[in-house]
Amino acid sequence: MAVGLGAPSRSFAAGSGGGGGGGGAGRRKKKVFLHSVPTRCLIQCRTREPATKVYAVSDLHTDYSENMAWVRGLSIDSYASSALIVAGDVAETRENFAATMKLLKDRFRRVFFVPGNHDLWLRKEKGLFLHSLEKLNALLDVCRELGVETSPAVVGDVGIIPLYSWYHQSFDKEKDVSGIRIPSIDTVCKDFYACKWRQELSPKDTSLAICFDSMNEVHRDSIEQIQQNALHIITFSHFVPRQDLCPEKRMLFYPNLPKIIGSDLLEERLRLIHGANGQPSACHVFGHTHFSWDVELDGIRYVQAPLAYPRERKRRMNGGAEWLPFCIYDGALTARLTSCRWSEYYTLNKRDPNNIDLAPWVARFYQQQR
Numbered sequence: 001m002a003v004g005l006g007a008p009s010r011s012f013a014a015g016s017g018g019g020g021g022g023g024g025a026g027r028r029k030k031k032v033f034l035h036s037v038p039t040r041c042l043i044q045c046r047t048r049e050p051a052t053k054v055y056a057v058s059d060l061h062t063d064y065s066e067n068m069a070w071v072r073g074l075s076i077d078s079y080a081s082s083a084l085i086v087a088g089d090v091a092e093t094r095e096n097f098a099a100t101m102k103l104l105k106d107r108f109r110r111v112f113f114v115p116g117n118h119d120l121w122l123r124k125e126k127g128l129f130l131h132s133l134e135k136l137n138a139l140l141d142v143c144r145e146l147g148v149e150t151s152p153a154v155v156g157d158v159g160i161i162p163l164y165s166w167y168h169q170s171f172d173k174e175k176d177v178s179g180i181r182i183p184s185i186d187t188v189c190k191d192f193y194a195c196k197w198r199q200e201l202s203p204k205d206t207s208l209a210i211c212f213d214s215m216n217e218v219h220r221d222s223i224e225q226i227q228q229n230a231l232h233i234i235t236f237s238h239f240v241p242r243q244d245l246c247p248e249k250r251m252l253f254y255p256n257l258p259k260i261i262g263s264d265l266l267e268e269r270l271r272l273i274h275g276a277n278g279q280p281s282a283c284h285v286f287g288h289t290h291f292s293w294d295v296e297l298d299g300i301r302y303v304q305a306p307l308a309y310p311r312e313r314k315r316r317m318n319g320g321a322e323w324l325p326f327c328i329y330d331g332a333l334t335a336r337l338t339s340c341r342w343s344e345y346y347t348l349n350k351r352d353p354n355n356i357d358l359a360p361w362v363a364r365f366y367q368q369q370r
C-alpha cells in the first residue's frame with residue numbers, strides 16, 4: 001500500500017475515526033492524535049522566510065483540456081517567488097492530477113493542496129485503487145515526489161494550514177424547497193458511485209465527515225507552532241464551512257445542493273485555529289460549489305476563487321481565466337475579490353432561508369422539466 005506525505009496516510013487506510021453514521025456532528029468520538037508531528041514542519045514554523053505573495057485557486061478540473069491549457073498558460077516567471085493554495089478538485093485521474101501539480105510546481109515556489117471529491121473518484125482509474133482513501137494516499141505520494149505541501153507550514157509571515165474535510169447531509173439546516181420534483185441526491189451527486197469507501201464509511205451519514213476531520217489531528221502541534229509564530233493565518237479546505245457561503249435554496253437549480261457541500265466540523269476546526277470571533281488577519285479559502293465568494297463573517301474572511309468548468313466560466317459575469325489565480329496575500333490580506341456575484345448579493349440583501357419562493361430562473365427551469 002502506498003504511503004502518503006505529511007498527512008497521516010497510513011491511518012487513512014487503517015481506519016481513523018470513521019464510525020457509524022446518523023446524528024449530528026457533535027456526536028463524534030473523542031479526537032485521537034494519530035501521528036507524531038513531522039520534524040520538517042516544526043523547522044519550517046521556526047524559520048522566517050522573506051515576505052511572499054500567496055495566491056489561491058480551487059476546482060481546476062484539468063480533465064477538461066481547456067482547463068489544463070489554462071494551467072499550462074500560467075506564466076513561468078511571474079509566480080516564481082510566490083505560494084499557491086490549491087483548494088481541491090484538481091482532476092479526476094491520478095495521471096491528470098500529477099501532470100497538473102507538476103505544471104504548478106514548475107511555476108510557483110511553493111504549492112499547497114487539500115483533496116476535493118473529484119480527486120478521489122475512481123471511475124476512470126481502471127481498478128488501480130480498492131477505495132478512495134487508497135487513492136488519496138497515492139495522490140499524497142505524488143505531492144511528496146513533486147514537493148507539493150499537504151501539511152501546515154509558514155511562508156514568510158503567513159501560516160498556511162490545509163484542512164481535510166468531507167460533507168455530511170446534516171450540514172443543511174435550512175428549510176427545504178417544496179412543490180417541485182427535485183431529483184434525489186443519489187442520482188444527482190456522482191460522488192455516490194464514483195467514490196468507493198470502506199464498509200464503515202458512508203456519504204449518507206456523518207462518518208466520512210468525521211473520518212476526514214480526524215485527519216487534521218496529526219497537525220495539532222504544528223498548528224500551535226504557527227499560531228505562536230505567524231502574523232497571518234490562512235486555512236483552506238475544499239468543502240464549505242458554513243451554509244451562508246452558499247446561495248439560498250430557492251436560488252439554486254438544484255435546491256438540495258447544501259446537503260452535499262459542507263461540514264460543521266470544518267467550521268468548528270477553523271474557529272479553533274482563528275479564534276471564535278476571528279481576527280483581522282484570519283482568512284479561510286474554500287472551493288467545491290464553483291461560486292466565487294469573498295466575504296467577512298464573524299471576524300474571518302472567507303474566499304472561494306474557482307476556475308470551475310469551461311461552460312461555467314462562459315456564464316460568469318467576468319469569466320475567471322484572467323483574474324485567477326487570486327492573490328490573497330501580499331504583505332497583508334489583499335483587497336476584496338471582485339466578480340463575486342453571490343457574496344456581493346448577500347452584502348446588499350439579507351439572507352432569508354425561510355423564503356422558499358423559487359427565484360424566476362429556477363421556476364422557469366422546473367416548468368420546462370414538466
Ligand SMILES: [Fe+2]
Pocket residue numbers: 059061089116118288289290
Ligand atoms: Fe469542483
